[in-house]
Amino acid sequence: MPTLDIDRLDKSYGEVRALRGMTFSVAGGEIFGFVGSNGAGKSTTMRIALGVLAADAGVVRWDGRELDHAMRRRIGYMPEERGLYPRMTVADQLVYLARLHGLTPAAARRSMERWTEVLGIAPRRDDEVLKLSLGNQQRAQLAAALVHEPEILVLDEPFSGLDPVAVDVMSGVLSEQAAAGVPVLFSSHQLELVERLCDRVGIVQAGTMVAVGSIEELRTTDERRWLVDGPAGASWAAAVPDVRVVSAQGTRTVVEAAGPGPDDVDQRVLAAALAAGPVREFTRQQPTLVELYRDVVAAPVPQEVSA
Template sequence: MSSLAFDALTKSYGTVQALRGLTFEVRAGEIFGFVGSNGAGKSTAMRIALGVLAADSGTVSWDGRPVDHAVRRRIGYMPEERGLYPRMKVGEQLVYLARLHGLDPAAARTSMERWTDVLGVAARRDDEVLKLSLGNQQRVQLAAALVHRPDILVLDEPFSGLDPVAVDVMSGVLREQAAAGVPVIFSSHQLELVERLSDRVGIVRAGSMVAVGGIDELRTTGSRRWVVDGPPPDRWLAHVPTVRHVGDASSDGRTVVEAAPGAPADVDQDVLRAALAAGAVREFAVQRPTLTELYRHVVTSDATAQAGDRA
């Protein structure tokens, strides 16, 4: 199936290098979370895909062919800086945008009605955009990205400013689009939401992709850690010399332990037996980093490595 591929993109603004050989792909039917700090290059990469900016080198391709004007007409784009006409009515504006993408009048109106219903702004079709709350403007902006029945979705900070109900609605729409085979790429600083929604995640720093993969893949680290909710570690940890206490999981006293280098493969069973021998164990589970923790680790490690290279 078709995928949207970003291949070795570079882009500079004067002396500032925004993209440094950025390479990744968004597969058909998947939701790809694109994360990074402000200025990392996310919006630049998206704008190059849309033809708003030109890359200095590298390509963006769809189904193995460079993205051209015809392909861009099939992309649903939601820019970070919202692009609606503030004094135009919601319904008229969505029909107009659908017509620009080639839908006939009847199909454009049907699509407008569908998406304003789904996104909860049907009652505001006859209102000017400027009269809407920021959250409802955000919903209309997503409707504008969807109204022409796109084959690709590129969304820059689509969840910014939304309340929890609107986040759930928009998340459901993105899942529905992916289930229909549409590749969806979205950027967000809300890492818990990215972790919950994405099939794969790419972490970009200073214009380069520093980590990319599925959530479980990215959360799998070289260290082996477990959370033990049970007796205090001073009552049992000494019986497992190949494991060390590395902290508490939370204020409720759950213990986090980590296997030392060279610990046997089944040391987790030794931990559990030792803890049970000392008292009741209410929880015993593998501890993996959240996407937020992983993001901090990857970006910090990469920054430290780059600083070392410059030293």
């Protein structure tokens, strides 16, 4: 499968270093979640990939070749700020954009009809964009990114402002595009959704990629934590050596090994719980993407990045 490669991008705005060595790749058929705080460099990276901004250094490649204007026409882009013409109808706008990408009038019309149907805005085709709800404007914006049948999808906050039904529809569309071999790169602050939908995730801080991998790879840490659904309260767990209580709600207690600890600390936890009462569940817990993200962004910025 061809790969979209972001290779050592640098970008400054005056004295502000927006990107420093930004590097990652998105393979064909993969959904890649791009997460980070506001101002971390996500939108700047996407705009450089689209050619909207020029990088100070670095290169963006598709299938081993540096992206040029012709290749960028094959990208479907959805900006964070909605970029549709407010007084054009949805249908006219999508046909117009498809024609700009080289589709014939008939093909552009068919594609417009297909995507407005898939995204649930077919009844609003003849409405001006400004008359749509924010959620339907977001659907129309995604249709604009898809109407020319792109080979690459780059989406900046595509789920912003959507209700749960619309989120499911859009998630299904992105999964179908990936299944067809399209690399899908999208940014989002909805980390639970990213965790559910993405094959791999990159966490950005201060213009550089600080963690990247599959959810399972990112969640594999040296931290040892267990969930116990058994005796109410946490007094039984507080008495176990080399263990600290993370949380306790009713009968559900989360405990964590304090430091390296002995290899059998899990058995000690289980034995203490059983001694205090019946145990209905005892499972090893891995951190969620939300917890991983908090740990990463709370860490000090590396000196070479902050310089």
